[in-house]
Amino acid sequence: MPDAVPRPRLHAVHDWTDGEWAFEAEVFDYVTQPVVSPDRADLDHDPGLPDEWWDDLCQALGLLSEADGVRVTVRDEWMERAFPQFLGIPAPAKVERVAGHGDLHWGNLTTMPLNLLDWERWGLVPLGFDAGLLHANSLLVPGVADRIRKEFASILDTPAGRIGELAALAEMLQAVARDWYPELAPRLRAHAEILTGVRPPVPAHSEVTV
Numbered sequence: 001m002p003d004a005v006p007r008p009r010l011h012a013v014h015d016w017t018d019g020e021w022a023f024e025a026e027v028f029d030y031v032t033q034p035v036v037s038p039d040r041a042d043l044d045h046d047p048g049l050p051d052e053w054w055d056d057l058c059q060a061l062g063l064l065s066e067a068d069g070v071r072v073t074v075r076d077e078w079m080e081r082a083f084p085q086f087l088g089i090p091a092p093a094k095v096e097r098v099a100g101h102g103d104l105h106w107g108n109l110t111t112m113p114l115n116l117l118d119w120e121r122w123g124l125v126p127l128g129f130d131a132g133l134l135h136a137n138s139l140l141v142p143g144v145a146d147r148i149r150k151e152f153a154s155i156l157d158t159p160a161g162r163i164g165e166l167a168a169l170a171e172m173l174q175a176v177a178r179d180w181y182p183e184l185a186p187r188l189r190a191h192a193e194i195l196t197g198v199r200p201p202v203p204a205h206s207e208v209t210v
Contacts, residue, residue, distance in 0.1 A: 001099075001122075002063045006056065006115045033113060037106035042137040042184050046144055049111065056114040058151055061100070061130055069099035069124035074167055079126075081208035086173040087166060088198045095167075096160040100125035105137045128155050128164025135165070136172045139187040166195060177206035 036047050076095065083091040101108070102121030109116060131152035138145040155161040169192045176185045192200045 001067045005060050005063050005067075006113065007117070007119065033110045033115065035107055035117070036109045036111055039107075041105035041107045042139075042181060043106045043141050043144055044183075046141050047106075047111070053112055053114055054147065054151055057109070060114065060116060061104075061152075064100060064122075065098040065127075067099040069097070069122070071123040072097065073100070073102040073121050073123035074125050074129060074171075078208060079167055079170070082170040082174060083166070085203050085205075085208055086170045086177070086200060087192055087196060088201050089166075089196050092163045095163055096127045097124040098127050099123065100130045102130070104130040104134045106134075126160075126164035126167045128152075128158075128161030129168050130164075131155055131161075132165030132168035133171070136168055136188060136191070137184075139191060140184060162195065166192070169195070173200060174206060174208070177203050 036049070037043055076091075079095070080091040083089055100122065101116055101119070102123060102125050103118055104116070108118045131148060135145055135148040135152075135156070138148055149156060152161075156165055169188060172181065172184075172188050173192065175181055176188060181188065189200045192198075
């Protein structure tokens with residue numbers, strides 16, 4: 001991963017076992033700047049981030065997309081089941097992937113200077129997934145959601161980027177089925193319907209089914 005991607009520095013990795021269980025702990029630098037949204041992943045107010053912060057985020061995700069992802073984080077098998085179950089549409093036949101953070105929400109971003117936190121899901125994600133996930137977590141604050149669409153229009157307004165955004169919405173709607181995001185749920189469904197022209201089903205189960 002490029003050194004210019006702003007993130008806490010990894011100092012050490014510790015592995016150990018306890019009976020049947022295996023554990024791994026990673027030791028990072030302590031980050032002093034506050035998280036944008038410390039109590040929730042989605043956003044309920046405009047944090048008033050400066051233009052420099054947005055420039056840094058765009059640069060960080062651009063640099064990250066050029067890294068060599070070590071694994072596929074959002075798998076085809078999950079998308080084949082999640083798209084019909086949570087979006088009401090077939091899964092895409094082809095998915096363009098790039099290296100991405102994989103869990104880009106407001107609880108994993110700091111204020112100035114920007115740092116991206118919580119890297120356990122980083123790897124190959126559908127193009128547009130990171131920006132789409134951050135946008136979905138911003139729908140309660142239309143001004144911030146609009147800013148994300150503006151900053152990442154070159155990705156989200158492409159066919160491949162639209163697939164990544166839909167994958168992010170499917171993941172969010174799966175969380176809604178687990179009773180997460182009660183305030184956000186209607187806006188997630190409404191935005192999914194705008195993108196697909198199909199009203200998302202309300203699934204009986206939170207887990208993807210065959």
